[in-house]
Amino acid sequence: GNSVTQMEGPVTLSEEAFLTINCTYTATGYPSLFWYVQYPGEGLQLLLKATKADDKGSNKGFEATYRKETTSFHLEKGSVQVSDSAVYFCALSDPAGGTSYGKLTFGQGTILTVHP
Amino acid sequence: DVKVTQSSRYLVKRTGEKVFLECVQDMDHENMFWYRQDPGLGLRLIYFSYDVKMKEKGDIPEGYSVSREKKERFSLILESASTNQTSMYLCASSSDRGGIYEQYFGPGTRLTVT
Numbered sequence: 001g002n003s004v005t006q007m008e009g010p011v012t013l014s015e016e017a018f019l020t021i022n023c024t025y026t027a028t029g030y031p032s033l034f035w036y037v038q039y040p041g042e043g044l045q046l047l048l049k050a051t052k053a054d055d056k057g058s059n060k061g062f063e064a065t066y067r068k069e070t071t072s073f074h075l076e077k078g079s080v081q082v083s084d085s086a087v088y089f090c091a092l093s094d095p096a097g098g099t100s101y102g103k104l105t106f107g108q109g110t111i112l113t114v115h116p
Numbered sequence: 117d118v119k120v121t122q123s124s125r126y127l128v129k130r131t132g133e134k135v136f137l138e139c140v141q142d143m144d145h146e147n148m149f150w151y152r153q154d155p156g157l158g159l160r161l162i163y164f165s166y167d168v169k170m171k172e173k174g175d176i177p178e179g180y181s182v183s184r185e186k187k188e189r190f191s192l193i194l195e196s197a198s199t200n201q202t203s204m205y206l207c208a209s210s211s212d213r214g215g216i217y218e219q220y221f222g223p224g225t226r227l228t229v230t
Contacts, residue, residue, distance in 0.1 A: 004158075032216050043120070043206055043221035044159075051216050089158060093217055101147045101166040102210040102217025103174070106158040 002027045006090050006107035013114050019077040021110050023064075023090035026071065031092040033057075033066055033073040034104070038087040047075075047088070051095075080114045087111050119143070120222035122207055128228045135194040137225050139207030146211050148190035149174075149219065150182065153204040165190055197229045 007022040025031065032051045036044040048057030053068035062077045073090060090107040094100035123138035141148065147166050151159040151174075161174030163182040171182050179201060183191045190209075194201055204226050208219040 034218075036221075041223075043223045044208075044219075045221070046218055049216065049218065095215065101164060102212070102219060103149070103161060103164060104159070104208075104219055106151075106160075108156055108158040 002031065002092055002094075002105040004090050004092055004105055004107040006088075006110050009109070010111035010113060013080055013112070015082055015114055015116050016079045017114075019075070019080045019084075019112070021075040021088055021090075021112070023073045023075065023107060024071055025073065025090075025092050027092055027094075027105075029095065030068075031094055033064070034091045034093070035062070035064055035073070035075050036089040036091060036106075038089065038109075040086070044089065080112075082114050082116055085112055085114045120207055120209055120220050122205075122222040122225050124225050125223060126226050126228075128230065129194075129197050130230055131198060133194075133197050133229075135197050135227065135229075137192040137194075137205055137207075137227070139190045139192070139209075139222055140188055141190075141209040141220070142188065143209060143211070143220065144187065145209035145220075146187075147209060147217070148184065149208045149210070150180075150190065150192045151206045151208065152176070153206055153224070159206060162192065197227075199229050201227065202229045203227060 035047040048059040050057040050066035149164040150162045165184040207222040210217040210219040
């Protein structure tokens with residue numbers, strides 16, 4: 001079955017530091033890959049996505065590239081802000097058109113804290 | 117603006133009570149999901165529904181049931197609440213948009229069973 005593994009957390013950074021959160025996956029075929037973010041007290045929001053090999057998803061200064069050869073989708077940001085403090089989830093789903101109906105398989109989440 | 121709403125943000129119930137968690141989406145999505153979120157475990161799928169009155173078990177369905185009588189509404193039922201069901205419950209909906217499903221989440225219900 002599908003599985004997603006995220007780097008161990010929590011991660012604590014100073015403002016303007018470089019961020020990397022590692023994510024690797026196991027899946028058959030060509031899944032769609034996602035990063036979701038959960039701010040304190042809120043539900044999950046889609047941060048970025050990629051649907052095929054070498055696609056780069058980007059949003060709000062965050063980027064992640066779909067690497068088929070290493071089955072990875074690492075999240076990066078060049079300069080984090082205090083407002084980026086949140087929990088980040090890597091997830092995958094089977095492509096549309098099958099019987100998965102877009103079920104997501106999540107990693108365990110990484111807590112990011114950014115200090116001024 | 118797309119919206120998924122959940123009936124309660126916080127809920128406290130006693131062991132053995134029957135608990136209903138309601139979820140409503142206004143995006144005309146076919147698919148709806150219930151997850152529970154626990155620290156260190158990420159989100160785990162309890163049940164999902166791909167059409168009215170259709171449902172399938174997810175990864176951890178034991179102790180739960182669901183109901184989907186209308187397209188926009190998906191209910192999670194704890195038939196007899198237990199303390200190990202204390203958790204954050206998240207509802208989501210999605211639809212096929214050009215070959216990819218994007219899930220939209222509600223704000224969550226934090227359930228405490230005492």
